[in-house]
Amino acid sequence: MRHVPVLLTEVIDSLQLKSGMNVADCTLGDAGHSEAMLQKTSPDGKLLGVDADPESLLRAKQYLYDFGEPSLPAGRRVTFVRDNFVHLKEIISRENFFSIDAILMDLGWSSSQFAERGRGFSFEKDEPLDMRYGGDGPTAAEILNTYSQKELDLIFKNYGEEKLAKEIAASIVLRRGVAPLKTTSELVEMVLTVYRGKLHSTKEIPWVGGIHPATKVFQALRIAVNKELDVLKETLPQAISVLAPGGRLAVITFHSLEDRIVKHFFQAEENKTLKIITKKPITASAAELEANPSARSAKLRVIEKL
Ligand SMILES: C[S@@+](CC[C@H](N)C(=O)[O-])C[C@H]1O[C@@H](n2cnc3c(N)ncnc32)[C@H](O)[C@@H]1O
Incomplete structure (x- = not known):
């Protein structure tokens, strides 16, 4: 079953996406956020979709297959990259993906990886202990x-x-x-x-x-x-540096260790390279929690590049 994107409306609203904007989704997953971002930036906004997991990338390609205007097939609006987002700056130069108006990082794993994969993410299944994205x-x-x-x-x-x-x-x-x-x-x-x-x-x-x-x-x-905390620490400054002035970065975390890293980084950079848009993290509404209990620990923080 396709992963349900968390805080979808909140992400789309807070990124202030408009027609023609270019967006980097560092955690493509099942492309739920990407799909909504492509809709919002139609007809010609471009999307760079990154995921370290080859199978997530394959699924995302299917989900975005029919996307776009008839004259603009998804292939021309979307660039798919299998890589770790810790290489964000390098990926963006390699793909010549400039300039970037919005970046999303929706951390962790998708429910599809959790449910379908034999990689040992879930303690409810008997699988080899792999756990690599x-x-x-x-x-x-x-x-x-x-x-x-x-x-x-x-x-x-x-x-x-x-x-x-x-x-x-x-x-x-x-x-x-x-x-x-x-x-x-x-x-x-x-x-x-x-x-x-x-x-x-x-x-x-x-x-x-x-x-x-x-x-x-x-x-x-x-x-x-997956060295998740180090990777996050290394990626946040790269995300700020590749954003166009006025561009926005949204980060969704799922546990306090990650949220602390994001919060402290944003506070340290406040009024130097960025403006904090979410003084307090945005969390899921009661309606979303009822529909998707796995959103319960999600926290969204957003900044704007100065
Ligand atoms: C929570 S899911 C994203 C779900 C997506 N927003 C959606 O709407 O379907 C996180 C995804 O990020 C990927 N991921 C996690 N850490 C990564 C990293 N360091 N580099 C690249 N991809 C990563 C995982 O493989 C997973 O597919």
Whole structure:
């Protein structure tokens, strides 16, 4: 099923898109935002769509296939790039995509990747522990089987704010001494065992504050595998530098670590290179939350380049 774009109206309104504007979507995904941005910039606004994941790109190409005026097929309005957005500046020069009136970064993964892919994003499925958006760098399994106990502890603590980080890291190191961890189910079972022990619970899933005990460990690993926080820190200044004066950047984050990075960067640059449009982050309306509960943690921050 196609990923439902979050805060769609809010993104489109806050970017102040008009006919003929050029837009860069750094996180193309299933192209829901891109499609709306192309509609708003019709008939001749161009879109640069970037995604690190080849399968997302294939889906986006299908979704945007029929897009555009009869005289302007999507192929001529849209440039598709499979790359990590950390290379934004380089991508834009390579594609000669100037000048840019709006940029969107909708961070994280799409529900299609979560549901369809066999890459180990979901703890509800038994899949190999990969978790890479693109195909580069070590997989989650490689990290779990090679990093020191201290490094794993820090990943779970810093990227997942996981209370039992130390115990889970110790348990992983013990377990991999017997056999390497390979699948999401093995990791989930290990986390559950640690939680059952700590909570003296015999429940199959000892829910913690309404969430599955493996949630934070999976989030932390995904962030580590894709170096998500470093990539975000490196990309924000590039996004500002490639925007045309008066152009806008919208960033949607899904957890506090990312939101903090965006907020601090915007505050540090305020009145130097940018004006903050959203003093407080925009969150999903009650109607959107009812239709799409996965929008609950989404926060949208927008700036305008000076
Ligand atoms: C939340 S989804 C975007 C959904 C999209 N806005 C839509 O309407 O369907 C995020 C997408 O960004 C991609 N992505 C995440 N980190 C990336 C990175 N560093 N570079 C390029 N793409 C990335 C993921 O592969 C995923 O397809």
